[in-house]
Amino acid sequence: QDLISHVQNPGKVRYGTASDLLDFVNTVSNTPSSSLLEVGEEMGVLLNKTDMVIKEGHYRIELDVLLFPWKLTYKPQGPGHVPKGSFGKVHLAQDTKTRKRMACKLIPVEHFKPADVEIQARFRHENIAELYGALMWEQTVHLFMEAGEGGSVLEKLDSCGQMKEFEIIWVSQQVLRGLEYLHSHKIIHHDIKPSNIVLMSAKAVLVDFGLTVQMKDDVYVPRDLRGTEMYMSPELVLCRGHNTKTDIYSLGTTIIHMLSGSPPWVRRYPRTAYPSYLYIIHKQAPPLEDIPESCSPAMRRLLEHALDRVPARRSSATELLNEEALHPSREDQ
Numbered sequence: 001q002d003l004i005s006h007v008q009n010p011g012k013v014r015y016g017t018a019s020d021l022l023d024f025v026n027t028v029s030n031t032p033s034s035s036l037l038e039v040g041e042e043m044g045v046l047l048n049k050t051d052m053v054i055k056e057g058h059y060r061i062e063l064d065v066l067l068f069p070w071k072l073t074y075k076p077q078g079p080g081h082v083p084k085g086s087f088g089k090v091h092l093a094q095d096t097k098t099r100k101r102m103a104c105k106l107i108p109v110e111h112f113k114p115a116d117v118e119i120q121a122r123f124r125h126e127n128i129a130e131l132y133g134a135l136m137w138e139q140t141v142h143l144f145m146e147a148g149e150g151g152s153v154l155e156k157l158d159s160c161g162q163m164k165e166f167e168i169i170w171v172s173q174q175v176l177r178g179l180e181y182l183h184s185h186k187i188i189h190h191d192i193k194p195s196n197i198v199l200m201s202a203k204a205v206l207v208d209f210g211l212t213v214q215m216k217d218d219v220y221v222p223r224d225l226r227g228t229e230m231y232m233s234p235e236l237v238l239c240r241g242h243n244t245k246t247d248i249y250s251l252g253t254t255i256i257h258m259l260s261g262s263p264p265w266v267r268r269y270p271r272t273a274y275p276s277y278l279y280i281i282h283k284q285a286p287p288l289e290d291i292p293e294s295c296s297p298a299m300r301r302l303l304e305h306a307l308d309r310v311p312a313r314r315s316s317a318t319e320l321l322n323e324e325a326l327h328p329s330r331e332d333q
């Protein structure tokens with residue numbers, strides 16, 4: 001009933017604070033889809049610092065905001081993709097009055113969970129895609145976020161192949177600043193990989209917080225397997241408890257992907273022959289063999305520290321940010 005009252009009051013779509021937005025998404029998530037059917041109009045909360053314009057409580061698709069399919073659709077990519085990942089179509093959105101361009105992620109209301117937006121609503125950092133608002137209409141939750149118009153690192157790798165070391169250094173610094181911030185709040189992203197790093201003109205940001213958790217103490221014991229297999233750490237695969245260091249390992253495998261153009265393991269264990277990599281990750285030493293010959297000694301040392309099999313020995317985000325590999329001296333350039 002409180003959802004219906006939310007619609008009937010004048011501010012169907014209203015400006016609010018992060019806690020207003022979280023109240024809204026929790027209400028949506030707790031409302032049976034049958035009563036959602038009665039809701040005829042859009043409703044939701046835009047975070048008040050956004051320069052999206054709401055005219056008398058309306059923010060309608062094709063009138064107040066236009067959506068353009070961004071040629072990318074987040075569907076489970078097959079065996080390497082544990083279906084637990086939050087999925088949804090990401091569109092380019094443009095506010096018709098301010099011309100502001102945003103990313104808009106559409107999640108069917110039956111698949112939507114408040115965890116999809118909790119972290120982005122409560123925590124802000126320049127290397128985390130900013131959340132501008134959450135609206136619901138036509139049984140679909142629309143999440144308006146900061147847009148990485150350069151696409152994701154995965155799209156860049158798929159279209160241009162392996163990246164140059166100076167590009168990898170730049171992306172790694174951005175991601176590590178975001179991880180340093182999340183980890184300082186005991187937050188584990190759980191799905192660090194090329195497709196969840198998007199590029200902008202002056203920075204890169206982390207996206208897709210659907211698997212994110214905030215630890216109550218210094219270990220998180222999972223109920224299910226979270227993430228994408230190729231980038232998973234051995235301790236995560238073991239499911240006996242892990243911590244933020246699992247994200248550091250996933251960044252290490254992401255750097256191998258950027259250096260070589262392929263994820264770790266797949267060249268030595270082809271996907272056709274190996275439907276799952278969980279056993280390989282558990283049994284084999286970390287994939288240092290997948291580091292290409294061309295990798296600089298400093299970057300190789302960084303990878304050895306990021307891929308250490310023992311989480312307690314593995315470097316933290318702050319330690320990696322101070323590695324020589326991320327501070328190439330002038331003569332190296």
Ligand SMILES: Nc1nnc(-c2c[nH]c3ncc(-c4c[nH]c5ccccc45)cc23)o1
Pocket residue numbers: 070072074090103105129145146147148149150151152155195198207208209
């Ligand atoms: N899964 C997910 N959850 N939130 C996002 C997201 C927030 N802002 C964004 N900006 C750009 C892209 C994006 C990814 N691949 C692309 C290829 C071409 C153009 C754009 C992109 C995705 C996002 O993505």
